[in-house]
Amino acid sequence: DAGITQSPRYKITETGRQVTLMCHQTWSHSYMFWYRQDLGHGLRLIYYSAAADITDKGEVPDGYVVSRSKTENFPLTLESATRSQTSVYFCASSIRGAPNNSPLHFGNGTRLTVT
Amino acid sequence: SQQGEEDPQALSIQEGENATMNCSYKTSINNLQWYRQNSGRGLVHLILIRSNEREKHSGRLRVTLDTSKKSSSLLITASRAADTASYFCATDASGNTGKLIFGQGTTLQVKP
Numbered sequence: 001d002a003g004i005t006q007s008p009r010y011k012i013t014e015t016g017r018q019v020t021l022m023c024h025q026t027w028s029h030s031y032m033f034w035y036r037q038d039l040g041h042g043l044r045l046i047y048y049s050a051a052a053d054i055t056d057k058g059e060v061p062d063g064y065v066v067s068r069s070k071t072e073n074f075p076l077t078l079e080s081a082t083r084s085q086t087s088v089y090f091c092a093s094s095i096r097g098a099p100n101n102s103p104l105h106f107g108n109g110t111r112l113t114v115t
Numbered sequence: 116s117q118q119g120e121e122d123p124q125a126l127s128i129q130e131g132e133n134a135t136m137n138c139s140y141k142t143s144i145n146n147l148q149w150y151r152q153n154s155g156r157g158l159v160h161l162i163l164i165r166s167n168e169r170e171k172h173s174g175r176l177r178v179t180l181d182t183s184k185k186s187s188s189l190l191i192t193a194s195r196a197a198d199t200a201s202y203f204c205a206t207d208a209s210g211n212t213g214k215l216i217f218g219q220g221t222t223l224q225v226k227p
Contacts, residue, residue, distance in 0.1 A: 031213055042219030043158075043203065050213050058214060090157055097213020101146050104205070104215060106157030 003027050006091050006107035013081050014115055021076045021110045023091030031094045032074040033104065034058075034066065036087040043090065049074055050097055081114045088112070120218050121204060127224040134191040136221040138204030139184075145207050147180055147187050148215070152201045161189075161202075196227045 004025040013019045023032065034046040035058075045058030047066040055066050063085060065077045074093075078085055088111050092104040122137045138147070146165045150158040164171045164180045164187065171178045177190040191198055203220045207213070 033214070035217070040219070043217040045214055045216060048214045056214070059216070092158075097207075101148070101163070101207050101213070101215065103148065103160035103163060104150075104158070106159070108155075108157045 004091060004093055004105050004107045006089075006110050008110060009108070010111050010113075012113045012115060015082060016080050019078045019081055019112070021078075021089055021091075021112070023074045023076070023107060025072055025074075025091075025093040025105070027093065027095075027105070028071055029093035029095050029105070030071070031097050032068065033092040033094075034064070034074070034076045035090045035092065036060065036085075037090060037109075038087050046076065046089075078112075081112075083114050086112060086114045121202070121221045123221060124219070125222045125224075127226065128194060130194060130196055130225055130227050132194055132225075134194050134198070134223055134225070136189045136202050136223070138187045138189070138218055140187075140204075140206045141185065144182075147178075148205045149176075149178060149187075149189050150203045150205060150217075152203065152220070154200075158203060191223075194223075194225045196225050199223060199225045 007022045033048040035043040037043050044060045049055045049068045052071045088109045090109045091107045094104045095102040148163045149161045152158045162173050162178050175192045180187045201220045201222045203217050205215045205217045
């Protein structure tokens with residue numbers, strides 16, 4: 001979907017390195033999310049943000065840092081990458097949150113390999 | 116733990132048959148959503164059903180919601196090979212937090 005883009009598409013990094021995954025949306029959606037997808041676990045929420053400068057933890061936040069200084073950007077940083085963080089990472093955005101949730105729009109993902 | 120869990124994990128059918136996937140969740144919800152994911156791509160929203168609705172249709176898709184049983188089902192009628200994908204349900208966590216929790220998904224294979 002052209003409205004939400006993730007970069008890079010693929011990334012290989014070494015254990016202990018810091019890596020940042022980028023997410024940019026052009027709709028000015030209030031809510032943005034980061035999920036990771038692993039076989040056997042489905043999608044798990046890492047962090048989400050209800051608006052600029054407002055972020056909150058999801059199910060699996062340890063080892064990750066997020067920021068949201070601008071509405072359209074929501075970068076995800078792995079401060080010191082570990083092999084267990086090898087995964088496919090999806091960014092998503094939506095207009096509204098609870099109680100009147102609106103659909104999520106997903107990027108095409110970043111496949112991260114930590115060696 | 117996951118809020119939503121799909122059943123079955125995998126489903127294989129012939130083209131033209133109907134496919135039914137189920138989702139169970141644990142806590143009260145405001146609404147439940149279904150998504151589809153083709154291999155190597157992001158998820159695409161299919162349908163949203165609110166907690167005060169019991170059934171919703173969209174083309175060949177039919178979604179039901181039973182809040183007393185904390186379950187939902189997605190029915191795809193007259194399936195096509197192009198329906199081959201993974202299907203996920205998502206629910207908002209208890210409370211008005213805005214975050215959506217996904218189940219592990221059902222992988223559907225439709226054989227031509």
